[in-house]
Amino acid sequence: MKTHIFRSLPLKADSRTTRNQQIFSNGKSQTYTWEKSGGKTDSTISFPYSKSGGKLQKGIKFFLFSIWVPIQVLKHAKKSDKVVFMDLETAALGLLAAKIKRTESIFDIVDPFAQTKIKSKTIQKLLDKIEIYIARHFDKVIIPHQSRIKYYSDRGISTNRIPKMHIIENVPLLQDGNHPKKPNREIITIGYFGTLDNESRGIEWLIEFCKRMNGKYNLLIAGGGAMQNKIQELSHSNTNIEFLGPYSALQIPELYSKIDFTWAYYTPKIELHKYAAPNKFYEHIFFKTPIITSSCIPQNKEIESLGSGIKVNAEDFSASEMEKLDRLISEIQSKKNEIHNRLEIHWKENYEIYYETIKRSEVCA
Template sequence: MLTDKRKYCIVAPLSALSIRTRLYKLANFLHYQKQCEISHVGWERVENESVEVNLDFSIKKRIILRGGGYGGSKIKLYYILWMLKVFLYSFKIKKSDIIWALGFESAFPLLLMSKLKGYKIIFDDADRFSMLFAFPRPIKKLLQYLEEFTSKNVYIHIVPGKERYDFYSPKIHELKNMPSRRVINKAKENYNDSDYIKNKLVINVNGWLGEGRGMHVILQIAKVLKEDVSIILVGKIDCEAALELSKMENVQYLGEVSNDKALETYLASDFVFTYYDPQHEINKYAESNKWGDAIKLGVGIIVNEEVLTANYLNKANVTISVPYDDVLQLTDRLSDIVNNNKKREYKSNIQSLSNKYGDFEEQLSKII
């Protein structure tokens, strides 16, 4: 086990810890529960985005790469540059530091120097890198080999689920994307039922509101079932369908909010919408934070059936699962729930599932 008095350096290819739910929960855990000193070595993808607006404590921050945004033709080149910058930064790391590396693109360039200097790497593999892009087959095979090599040579390899991996590594530990106990309690304390839209069925749509997240589907649902279904919409609008959705009368759009405010909206919801475009390989192995939020806050889950990692949710009968583009079938399933008052069945099943999983802090405490 690691001693808590050491410094934790989170090396992550993003602007701020608080804009990535998994790292937001980690930072709060390390600060409040472990009372550790935290620093972030990051990549400011958008100008002035590195400000930690949602953390109520200070962390040391060092930006080693700027620009590139979150997509576009040059993004792969920026990832290569990120790996080079991380390797160069590794010369400055002290033996006593504990490095929390988000993604293969952070862990692999840190690995060689860790063997020379002796610092420990916790490889947090939230999204398997070899699945993120459509790499040519030889490059993908090389990346998969290097991912396995990295997994077996770091101190700990943390994954949200094991379905993405076709190899065995004794260093792998599963950390399901459950919410933080502290944030759940804060959300419940601040919850005011009168602040939220109401209807026979309320669907929560939150996170990245982009084309690859089924916005065209939920838009049609909002139109066809507008008399019975209302939507709480939270997050960054990033496509025309989401923009149109936000302007509808049966939709309450709250914009981008903190993690505890996002969790608060679950208390006013019956289902959470989690769609992932199956054209992208990584999406078939999604490990959504929204699933853990729903499990711990008693909300049913809407997920497209192509998502293989949702199998345990389907078996627990807590999901509405239909093909990604089958709006008609989803409409029928939601209408059936409304007309036959089946919301209680889902809430009962979700409670049974909740009892099987510890919250974020409980899981992480067993690992580090």
């Protein structure tokens, strides 16, 4: 038996793809992605065209990619195999091919297609309905958090008719051996590791905060995206801002060993953020690193009960809001040993054998 996993993003862009390889694979798996440069790599079969181009070019490539997916299923999958689709654009036509080959079909709705690809509210509602309609015809459906059921119900769409819906959270595949110790630092370091998007992750606010605090904090940023060149320039002109560029999942333990707080802000202006399932939430528990986030994410109650985080409003650039964060960081630092112990216990009780339990569950049966 072989597992075939389809994702419309580059392999390194989403660690959930790699996790699915390990969850559903019985030793043999093949990943099919859309790499930025196109073409086959050592670890994945990629759609042969790059993601670059104008609006028309991208539209044509997107259409061709949607056709390429079922061709790969028909070409490579066998009756006893599993096929996992991680986006609507892979699932829409891929499901038909999986039915023809009589494989087990799994739809992992990592993010609602409408919220990540479409701006029109009217078209979003239509695509949400199409997504759930297609999901009803899969053997199994996976979501990363309970809040995603609420996402559809808030739009008047019932998921009750989906035969088998399972929750597999974005718990990182980490072990204690991946846990470098943090040295005691004279200057507190805040880290942001992720996509460098404009005006959605609060990166602009975080940079301004570190500038205004006059060397009281260091900022470590790693990732790629729209702000990459700007942050590279800032790192050259500000001694307390360090930019490491793009990183891989294997580097995450080392990155967390360099920081005292992890930045995981989600702007409430983006609707999907109210239903977010951030990797950083689980990472902050495993690496025993306090988290700075926003009040809109669904994990806030858990963070509050652990006393392991700070909520900020990164839409507000006032001095009072930045002074508030400075004060709260000092409070967290004064309790860091007890927070460390709570996070260690919480990880062991809830996530240490998470995937062993998943592999024994119905979703992997």
